Amino acid sequence: MNVLGKVVALGVLGILAACTNNDPSTLGGGLGGGANGGGLAAGSPSDPRSPAYFQQTVGDRVLFSIDQSTLTPQAQTVLQGQADWLLANPDFVATIEGHADEQGTREYNLALGARRANAAREYLISRGVAGNRLTTVSFGKERPIEICSTEDCYSKNRRAVTVLTGSTLG
Amino acid sequence: MMRFLTSLLLGLTLLTAPVYAQNGPLRLELDQGIIEPLPFAVPSFVPDGPAAAQYAQDITRVVAADLTGTGLFREISSDAFISRVSSFEAPLQFADWKAINAEALVTGAVNVSGNRLTVRFRVWDVFSGQELGNGLQFAGTTDGWRRMAHKVADQVYSRVTGEGGYFDSRVAFVSESGPKDQRLKRLAIMDYDGANVQYLTDSAAIVLAPRFSPTGDRLLYTSYETGQPRIYVLDVDRVRRTELNTPGGTMSFSPRFSPDGRSIVYSLIQGGNTDLWKMDLASGQSVRLTNTPAIETAPSYSPDGSQIVFESDRSGTPQLYIMPANGGEATRISFGQGRYGTPVWSPRGDLVAFTKQNKGRFHIGVMRTDGSEERLLTSSFLDEGPTWSPNGRVIMFTRETQGASGRATLYSVDISGRNLRPVRTPDGGSDPSWGPLQN
Numbered sequence: 001m002n003v004l005g006k007v008v009a010l011g012v013l014g015i016l017a018a019c020t021n022n023d024p025s026t027l028g029g030g031l032g033g034g035a036n037g038g039g040l041a042a043g044s045p046s047d048p049r050s051p052a053y054f055q056q057t058v059g060d061r062v063l064f065s066i067d068q069s070t071l072t073p074q075a076q077t078v079l080q081g082q083a084d085w086l087l088a089n090p091d092f093v094a095t096i097e098g099h100a101d102e103q104g105t106r107e108y109n110l111a112l113g114a115r116r117a118n119a120a121r122e123y124l125i126s127r128g129v130a131g132n133r134l135t136t137v138s139f140g141k142e143r144p145i146e147i148c149s150t151e152d153c154y155s156k157n158r159r160a161v162t163v164l165t166g167s168t169l170g
Numbered sequence: 171m172m173r174f175l176t177s178l179l180l181g182l183t184l185l186t187a188p189v190y191a192q193n194g195p196l197r198l199e200l201d202q203g204i205i206e207p208l209p210f211a212v213p214s215f216v217p218d219g220p221a222a223a224q225y226a227q228d229i230t231r232v233v234a235a236d237l238t239g240t241g242l243f244r245e246i247s248s249d250a251f252i253s254r255v256s257s258f259e260a261p262l263q264f265a266d267w268k269a270i271n272a273e274a275l276v277t278g279a280v281n282v283s284g285n286r287l288t289v290r291f292r293v294w295d296v297f298s299g300q301e302l303g304n305g306l307q308f309a310g311t312t313d314g315w316r317r318m319a320h321k322v323a324d325q326v327y328s329r330v331t332g333e334g335g336y337f338d339s340r341v342a343f344v345s346e347s348g349p350k351d352q353r354l355k356r357l358a359i360m361d362y363d364g365a366n367v368q369y370l371t372d373s374a375a376i377v378l379a380p381r382f383s384p385t386g387d388r389l390l391y392t393s394y395e396t397g398q399p400r401i402y403v404l405d406v407d408r409v410r411r412t413e414l415n416t417p418g419g420t421m422s423f424s425p426r427f428s429p430d431g432r433s434i435v436y437s438l439i440q441g442g443n444t445d446l447w448k449m450d451l452a453s454g455q456s457v458r459l460t461n462t463p464a465i466e467t468a469p470s471y472s473p474d475g476s477q478i479v480f481e482s483d484r485s486g487t488p489q490l491y492i493m494p495a496n497g498g499e500a501t502r503i504s505f506g507q508g509r510y511g512t513p514v515w516s517p518r519g520d521l522v523a524f525t526k527q528n529k530g531r532f533h534i535g536v537m538r539t540d541g542s543e544e545r546l547l548t549s550s551f552l553d554e555g556p557t558w559s560p561n562g563r564v565i566m567f568t569r570e571t572q573g574a575s576g577r578a579t580l581y582s583v584d585i586s587g588r589n590l591r592p593v594r595t596p597d598g599g600s601d602p603s604w605g606p607l608q609n
Binding site for chain 2: 095
C-alpha cells in the first residue's frame, strides 16, 4: 500500500509541476530540457487545440521510479490524454525526451532515458498515434529541470517529456 | 607539430669515483606499499646565457612539480641546499646532498639559440654518487618548453621507479560552465597537468565523453549537434570532425577505439534498447556484438584487443562483464554490493577500473580482470568515469558536488588510493580521457 501511495503521489506531483509553470518563455524546449529549443508552446492555454494547452492541461510529462522505465497508472492516464490530444490534432508531431536523475553514470543514464522515452512512445502508439509522428531522444542526466540533490528533485528529473516539435502541415 | 630530437650524449664520463651502494642502486619499488615519498633535489637547471635563464627556471619547476605530483617523490627545498650547482659539468659534492637527505639529485642545463631550446640533464643516486642511466638531451622549439620538462621528468620517474612515466601526455575532457540545468559543455584538450588548454568545439551542442585513439591523433566523442546523441571522430591536429554513420538507430554513444585504432566499439539505441556494436572505420560497416533486452554500454577493449569489458543490467542491476571482442558469451566479473559501471581496462592489462554506486555514494575502484581483489580508491557524492594514465599508475575521473551549485571537477588518484588531487581546469571539467605518451 505504501509503495502504491508513493507512486500516486509522484504522479500527482508530476502533473502539478507541469501545471504550475505558466511562463511561456520557459515552455517547450526549455522546460522539457530539449537542447535545441525546437519545442512549440504557442497559443493560449485556454485553447484546447494549442500546444500550450497540451503542455499545461493535458500534461506533457510522465515520471518514473528510480531505475525504472515502466509506466505507472498515473503515467498511463497522462499518456492517454496525450494520445487523445494528438489524435484530435493530427497536424502535430512530437519528440519524446527521456531523462534520468543524476544518480547513475552518464552512459547508463543515457540508455535509461532512451528506455523511458520509448516506453512513452510505445504507449502512445498503442493508443492509436502513428509511430511516424513520434520520435525519441535521450538526454540521460544532462538536462535536469530541478537541480537540488534530493529525492524531491530527482523524482521530477526522472521523466519523459512529450515536446511538440512541429506541424506536419508545416 | 613540434619535433623532438632525442639523443644520448655520448662521451660523458662519470666525474666521481664509483661508490657502491650497500643496497644496490637507487630504486623506488612501487608495488611494495610506498609510505614515505622519496626525497629528491633539483637545483635550478643551469642556463647557458641570459636568453635561457627564464626557461631554465621554468623547466626546473615543472620537473619538480611532475615528480612531486605523483605523491611518490618529495622535493627538498632549495633553501636547504648546501651546494650550488652553477655548472652542468662540474663535479658534484655528494656529501652536501647526503647531508640534506636527498636520495636522488637531478641536474640540468638549458641552451637557447634563437627559438631552439636544448635541455640536458642527469639523474644521480646521491648515496652511491652514481649516475642513474645516462645523460640525455631533448631539443625542440622554445614554445615546447613544458613538453621538454615533462620528458625530463618522465626519464627521472622511469629511472627511479623502473616503470614508464606519464607526464608528457595530454588529457581530453569536457569543459563545463553554467548551472546544472543549463550546463554548457565544450570539448577540450590539455596537458596532463592542466596546462595549455585548447577548446575543440563550441558549446552550441551538448558534447560527452571524448576518447583518445591509441596514438593520440584522434578523439571519439558524442555530440547532440543533430539533436540526437551521435558519435563523431575528430582529427586532433586539424580540429576537424566527422560524424560516424551508425546503422538503423538514431542514437549512438559511448564509443571507444580498439587498440589498433582501426575499429570502434560503441552503444547503439534501437527501439529504446541499448546494445553494443563494433564499426570498422575504413569501411564504415558495423556489426552487432550483443543482442539482449538489457542495457549494454561503456565498452572497453583489453590492451591486446581480444576481449571487451562492458556494463550490462541483464542481471537486474548494472554489473561488469567480459566477452570476446567479436561478441559471444559474456562472463560477469563484478559481484560486490551495489551497481557497477564504466569499466576501463588498464594499459598493463591486469586491472579494470570502474565506477561503483553503493548506499548513496559513488566510488572509483579497481579489480582484477577476473573480478577478484576489488579495491575502492575514492568515495564521494558522485565520482565517475575513470581513465588510466599511460603507465597504468594513476586514474583520472570526474567528481561532481551535490546540490544546486554542484560543479564537476577532474581529479586524479594513485591506484594505491593515495594522492587524491584535483586537476586544475579553467572551468568545470568532466569525462577525462588520458592520451598516450607523446613522441
